[in-house]
Amino acid sequence: MPGDSAPLLTIENLHATAQGAPILKGVNLEVRPGEVHALMGPNGAGKSTLAGVLMGSPAYEVTSGSVRLDGEDITSWSPDARAKAGVFLAFQYPEAISGVSVVQFLRQAMAARRGMEDLSVLEVRFEMAEWMERLGMDQSFAERHLNEGFSGGEKKRNEILQMALLRPRLAVLDETDSGLDIDALRVVANGVRTVREEHPSLGCLVITHYQKLMDELQPSHVHLLVDGTVVDSGDMALAHEVEASGYDKWRAPA
Numbered sequence: 001m002p003g004d005s006a007p008l009l010t011i012e013n014l015h016a017t018a019q020g021a022p023i024l025k026g027v028n029l030e031v032r033p034g035e036v037h038a039l040m041g042p043n044g045a046g047k048s049t050l051a052g053v054l055m056g057s058p059a060y061e062v063t064s065g066s067v068r069l070d071g072e073d074i075t076s077w078s079p080d081a082r083a084k085a086g087v088f089l090a091f092q093y094p095e096a097i098s099g100v101s102v103v104q105f106l107r108q109a110m111a112a113r114r115g116m117e118d119l120s121v122l123e124v125r126f127e128m129a130e131w132m133e134r135l136g137m138d139q140s141f142a143e144r145h146l147n148e149g150f151s152g153g154e155k156k157r158n159e160i161l162q163m164a165l166l167r168p169r170l171a172v173l174d175e176t177d178s179g180l181d182i183d184a185l186r187v188v189a190n191g192v193r194t195v196r197e198e199h200p201s202l203g204c205l206v207i208t209h210y211q212k213l214m215d216e217l218q219p220s221h222v223h224l225l226v227d228g229t230v231v232d233s234g235d236m237a238l239a240h241e242v243e244a245s246g247y248d249k250w251r252a253p254a
Contacts, residue, residue, distance in 0.1 A: 005034075006071065007030045007031065007032055007068075008031055008035075008069065008169060008170055008203040009029070009030065009031040009067070009069060009170050009205070010029075010068040011028060011029040011030070011054075011066075012028055012065055012066050012067075012068070013026050013027075013064065013066075014027040014028075014053065014062065014064075015062070015063045015064045015065050016049060016053050016062050017060065017063055018060050018061075022228065023046045023049040023060070023228055024046050024050060024053065024228045024229075025227065025228035025229050026065070026229050027065070027228070027229060028230060029223060031203045031204075031205055031221075032203065033169075033201040034200055034202065035203055035220055035221060036203075036206060036219040036220060036221070037204065037205050037219055037220070037221040038207075038208060038219040038222045038223070038239065039208070039223050039224075040208060040222065040223070040239065040242055041224055041225035041226055041247070042226065045225045045228065046225055046227075046228045047174075047175075047225055048092060048174055048175070048207065050207070050225070051174040051205075051207055052089075053067070054067060054089070054172050054205075055079055055083075055089040056077055056079040056081075056082050062075055069085060069086075069087065074087075083113065083166075084112055084113060084115070085169075086113070086168045086170060087168060087169070087170050088163055088166055088168035088171045088172065089171075089172045089174060090156075090159040090160070090163060090171065090172070090176050091159065092174045092176070092178050094147050094150075094155045094158070094159060095147060096146065096148040096150070097146040098145055098148055099145060100145060100146050101142065101143055101144065101145060101146065102128075102143070102144055102145075102146055102158065103121070103125060103128060103142040103143065106124060106161075106162065106165055107119055109162070109165075109166060110124060110165055110166060113167065113168075125142065128142055128165065129142075134194055135161060135191045136157075136187065137157060141158075146158075152179045152184065153181075153188075156176050156177075156180060157187060157188060157191060159173075159176065160191035164191075164194075168202065169201070169202065170202075170203045171195075171202060171203070171204045172204075172205045172207070173192070173204065173205070173206045173207060173208075174207050175209065176192075176208075176213070177209075177210050177212065177213040178209075182212065185210075185212055188213075189213060189216035190216075193217070204219075206219060211239060211243045214239050219236070220235065221234075221235065222234055222235060222238045224238065224242065224247070226247060226250045227251070227252060231250045
């Protein structure tokens with residue numbers, strides 16, 4: 001049960017820079033299996049930087065502190081090693097890959113995640129068809145080139161499809177709700193709930209600006225990231241306070 005087990009993700013005194021500029025300035029955070037944590041903060045606070053650092057993006061340099069997955073230090077691991085270990089990042093702005101179909105991409109990704117040299121196309125298609133039906137996606141989606149010509153909602157739904165099929169242990173959703181109308185947001189939130197029902201030990205860190213997604217997902221923990229550090233943590237009451245009054249209370253005096 002959430003909260004009853006050892007931490008899945010442990011971020012300890014994490015400092016990171018981008019092009020030499022300090023962005024993260026001592027982040028501490030724990031996520032246990034099955035928990036949903038929301039991370040809020042003003043623009044420029046370091047939220048997407050944290051997502052990139054957790055996935056091992058070469059755009060950022062960790063200068064001190066650590067990231068641990070199930071107690072194992074993964075701070076120096078490559079992105080592909082983290083992905084194979086079960087860390088998943090849903091991008092705010094997913095890239096289009098011309099010439100690579102969704103099914104081709106997922107076949108390779110699923111094989112790597114499961115430690116196999118290859119997966120049969122039939123097996124991948126069967127799993128995809130089942131999940132696309134559950135997520136309300138047209139079956140023709142599998143043959144389209146990855147994110148090419150996709151609407152914002154289709155890109156985000158594709159990210160949730162990937163999450164379902166890759167069966168991660170930790171999912172980081174970097175502003176998955178960005179640019180979505182309320183109907184598309186509900187579809188994405190329902191997809192996240194469906195995946196969590198199938199994989200109840202999945203830990204989620206949901207990075208968002210918006211109250212709407214949190215209302216849909218009802219995270220058990222809410223954290224505020226301001227100027228590169230977590231300045232407060234609580235439950236949904238904290239999110240409602242931010243919605244009502246903004247971040248001024250937690251900003252350092254000028």
